[in-house]
Amino acid sequence: DIQMTQSPSTLSASVGDRVTITCRASQSISSWLAWYQQKPGKAPKLLIYKASSLESGVPSRFSGSGSGTEFTLTISSLQPDDFATYYCQQYNSYPSAFGQGTKVEIK
Amino acid sequence: QVQLVQSGAEVKKPGASVKVSCKASGYTFTSYYMHWVRQAPGQGLEWMGIINPSGGSTSYAQKFQGRVTMTRDTSTSTVYMELSSLRSEDTAVYYCARNSGSYLSWCDYWGQGTLVTVSS
Numbered sequence: 001d002i003q004m005t006q007s008p009s010t011l012s013a014s015v016g017d018r019v020t021i022t023c024r025a026s027q028s029i030s031s032w033l034a035w036y037q038q039k040p041g042k043a044p045k046l047l048i049y050k051a052s053s054l055e056s057g058v059p060s061r062f063s064g065s066g067s068g069t070e071f072t073l074t075i076s077s078l079q080p081d082d083f084a085t086y087y088c089q090q091y092n093s094y095p096s097a098f099g100q101g102t103k104v105e106i107k
Numbered sequence: 108q109v110q111l112v113q114s115g116a117e118v119k120k121p122g123a124s125v126k127v128s129c130k131a132s133g134y135t136f137t138s139y140y141m142h143w144v145r146q147a148p149g150q151g152l153e154w155m156g157i158i159n160p161s162g163g164s165t166s167y168a169q170k171f172q173g174r175v176t177m178t179r180d181t182s183t184s185t186v187y188m189e190l191s192s193l194r195s196e197d198t199a200v201y202y203c204a205r206n207s208g209s210y211l212s213w214c215d216y217w218g219q220g221t222l223v224t225v226s227s
Contacts, residue, residue, distance in 0.1 A: 001169070032211065034213035034214070036152075036214075038152075043202055043204075043217035043218065043219060043220055044152065044202075044204075044214070044217055045217075046213065046214065046215055049207070049213040049215075050213075055215075087151065087152050089152075089154075089213065089214070091211050091212055091213055092211065093211065094157065094166045094211070095154060095156075095166070095167075095168040095169065096142070096154040096157075097154060098144075098151060098152040098153070098154060099151070100151045101151040101152070
């Protein structure tokens, strides 16, 4: 099974900061990776699919990159609404798997 | 618009079973696979399995093999996830999430979640 590892687990940042979250796969998953944002008490929300494709309606400050085993989610200028937990998910093969999450906190 | 509406919260005793439903609307039910994902309190997302609403075929995470059963009712556009032999570690919010396209794909729409509490 493919394992997904995110770093860091927690990130403290200020409004306006550029933020980068890393996700690593235990084996190559090509570009079959998605990113989600989750706020407390809510279901996850899709941000990015196919590693770098922005879901409709998602602000352009969010971007994704990478292929193979290493991927990044970047928020170019952190906004108050962006404080949340972010998860990556591989869908190269089943069983699918999520990273353990990265919580973005206010500094 | 696509909507996934899940059944309400459940409280179960250890050893019991729970069956959570997810009613889909706003799209052709049989054209999109459905995932089930759970989240224990304060923890991350855990993928449980996937069902093809068209033929009913399933694929489960090894961890849940033998305890989980995913089914569907095409007449009501509803998928079900039943988990048996419940233990305290199964206390979690259970989500259904629509597979966006082909068999291997991302989750584009999510249900609101169903809290299952396992307690004696």
